[in-house]
Amino acid sequence: xxxxxxxxxxxxxxxxxxxxxxxxxxLGAGPAMAAGSGSGxxxxxxxxxxxxDSPAATIKYLHASLIEVMKHAxxxxxxxxxxxxxxxxxxxxxxxxxxxxxxxxxxxxxxxxQQSRFVTAFRQLxxxxxxxxxxxxxxxxxxxxxxxxxxxxQSVVRSTLVQSDGGNVNFDYVLHRTDGQWKIINIxxxxxxxxxxxxxxxxxxxxxxxxxxxLKTIHKRIAGYGGAx
Amino acid sequence: xxxxxxxxxxxxxxxxxxxxxxxxxxxxxxxxxxxAETAGICLLAGGLVSLAGCATIPGGGGTRDxxxxxNRITFRFNNTLDTAVMTPVAxxxxxxxxxxxxxxxxxxxSNLHAPVVIVNDLLQGRFRQGGSDSARLAVxxxxxxxGLFDPASGMGLPRHRQxxxxxxxxxxxxxxxxxxxxxxxxxxxxxAVGVGADAQIDPLQQWSRQPAKYExxxxxxxxxxxxxxxxxxxxQQSINPYVFMREGYLQHRYxxxxxxxxxxxxxxxxxxxxxxxxxxxx
Numbered sequence: 001x002x003x004x005x006x007x008x009x010x011x012x013x014x015x016x017x018x019x020x021x022x023x024x025x026x027l028g029a030g031p032a033m034a035a036g037s038g039s040g041x042x043x044x045x046x047x048x049x050x051x052x053d054s055p056a057a058t059i060k061y062l063h064a065s066l067i068e069v070m071k072h073a074x075x076x077x078x079x080x081x082x083x084x085x086x087x088x089x090x091x092x093x094x095x096x097x098x099x100x101x102x103x104x105x106x107x108x109x110x111x112x113x114q115q116s117r118f119v120t121a122f123r124q125l126x127x128x129x130x131x132x133x134x135x136x137x138x139x140x141x142x143x144x145x146x147x148x149x150x151x152x153x154q155s156v157v158r159s160t161l162v163q164s165d166g167g168n169v170n171f172d173y174v175l176h177r178t179d180g181q182w183k184i185i186n187i188x189x190x191x192x193x194x195x196x197x198x199x200x201x202x203x204x205x206x207x208x209x210x211x212x213x214x215l216k217t218i219h220k221r222i223a224g225y226g227g228a229x
Numbered sequence: 230x231x232x233x234x235x236x237x238x239x240x241x242x243x244x245x246x247x248x249x250x251x252x253x254x255x256x257x258x259x260x261x262x263x264x265a266e267t268a269g270i271c272l273l274a275g276g277l278v279s280l281a282g283c284a285t286i287p288g289g290g291g292t293r294d295x296x297x298x299x300n301r302i303t304f305r306f307n308n309t310l311d312t313a314v315m316t317p318v319a320x321x322x323x324x325x326x327x328x329x330x331x332x333x334x335x336x337x338x339s340n341l342h343a344p345v346v347i348v349n350d351l352l353q354g355r356f357r358q359g360g361s362d363s364a365r366l367a368v369x370x371x372x373x374x375x376g377l378f379d380p381a382s383g384m385g386l387p388r389h390r391q392x393x394x395x396x397x398x399x400x401x402x403x404x405x406x407x408x409x410x411x412x413x414x415x416x417x418x419x420x421a422v423g424v425g426a427d428a429q430i431d432p433l434q435q436w437s438r439q440p441a442k443y444e445x446x447x448x449x450x451x452x453x454x455x456x457x458x459x460x461x462x463x464x465q466q467s468i469n470p471y472v473f474m475r476e477g478y479l480q481h482r483y484x485x486x487x488x489x490x491x492x493x494x495x496x497x498x499x500x501x502x503x504x505x506x507x508x509x510x511x
Binding site: 125129132133190191192193196197200201202204205214217218221224225 | 463466467468469472473475476477480481483484485488
């Protein structure tokens with residue numbers, strides 16, 4: 001929260017750019033989700049399976065971990081946040097699958113060594129983005145709004161980020177089951193799909209500049225955040 | 230969290246839909262507008278409808294961004310200008326102005342802009358919302374001391390977002406080609422027309438012969454830009470800022486107009502068959 005304190009953020013979505021900004025910020029893998037996993041949990045239909053293996057459990061675990069990190073953001077510092085979040089992100093996101101979806105049809109044009117290097121870089125950038133963005137806490141909370149099946153083995157968990165000024169941002173998580181766990185494969189924030197945003201950016205860069213340049217850009221961003229551990 | 234990701238990167242940021250009227254600047258006369266202007270707007274709007282017919286919504290940038298080479302130049306220009314001028318000014322404003330003052334400024338301009346919201350409510354047949362927004366204008370202009378405060382939100386009269394681009398969208402007009410407007414930022418053909426139309430009824434725009442007009446607009450612009458300072462970082466940190474802004478804009482507008490996601494099947498595309506060989510550890 002270093003730049004935009006809650007009151008500045010405050011639902012002032014009246015301007016287009018403002019709205020867009022709000023949405024996007026939340027996106028990019030580093031949402032402004034101030035996951036208050038507890039809030040609203042008691043009343044939610046899925047409260048019961050919060051402990052078990054369910055899409056809701058995955059999201060609640062992610063939210064609770066994020067809140068925890070945000071509350072201790074300053075003591076932890078970037079490196080500390082990265083180390084704490086790494087296992088959480090890896091457990092709650094299907095990063096290898098996401099990396100492949102992000103490149104779309106370009107994935108098949110890479111050799112296996114390139115694929116492997118891309119997945120590694122993508123994984124590190126995702127974690128680094130979370131670690132960099134969740135750098136403070138100002139009373140936000142996540143409300144759990146329920147979950148539903150979405151066909152082809154996928155599930156959607158709806159939640160709302162409630163800001164301290166009362167402004168709301170909708171987060172829909174898309175999950176699928178892999179390795180015996182429900183894992184995130186997309187986050188849709190106020191109707192803007194993170195996966196679609198990423199795919200547009202990555203494939204455009206890949207097409208215009210080629211794979212080495214794409215990888216270089218990713219590494220530059222990771223370094224800009226503070227590195228990978 | 231450093232919230233907002235986006236739009237801050239360019240002067241785009243300052244331009245919210247309603248901020249864009251700035252570019253129309255000095256030219257805007259009093260409420261009167263020439264017949265030629267009016268006819269021009271109507272023609273443009275008509276042309277739009279046909280244009281929109283060929284525009285597809287989802288899909289790659291190719292079909293939605295036929296003007297990409299030009300747009301990229303404008304995008305760079307906006308960013309340069311924003312970095313050199315708007316960002317420092319907005320930072321200064323943020324640093325010297327207490328938060329309550331900034332909130333008051335935001336409320337004030339939002340209230341001044343309310344007639345545009347109400348007219349668009351009505352054009353979309355949203356009469357109940359138009360009533361609510363009218364009551365909101367009345368409350369905030371009086372009890373809220375000329376709009377400096379926002380007591381209406383606490384009375385069940387929330388702020389709504391409306392503009393003529395959204396009205397056209399709800400009438401079935403598609404976005405047409407993506408546009409990056411100089412000084413303004415991301416837009417599309419439909420929304421650019423919408424901005425022009427909204428300016429015709431925006432009090433801040435039409436309020437001429439008031440020496441305060443330009444000062445007011447300047448404050449409005451700076452205030453909005455300041456609110457988006459946090460967005461700048463996220464835009465710059467994205468791996469592809471031009472595409473980030475374009476996709477974000479188009480998806481967000483789609484969502485505002487149609488609700489839901491531009492990706493109807495939320496879960497996204499059918500997964501490619503898994504392939505071996507991606508290790509993936511760090």
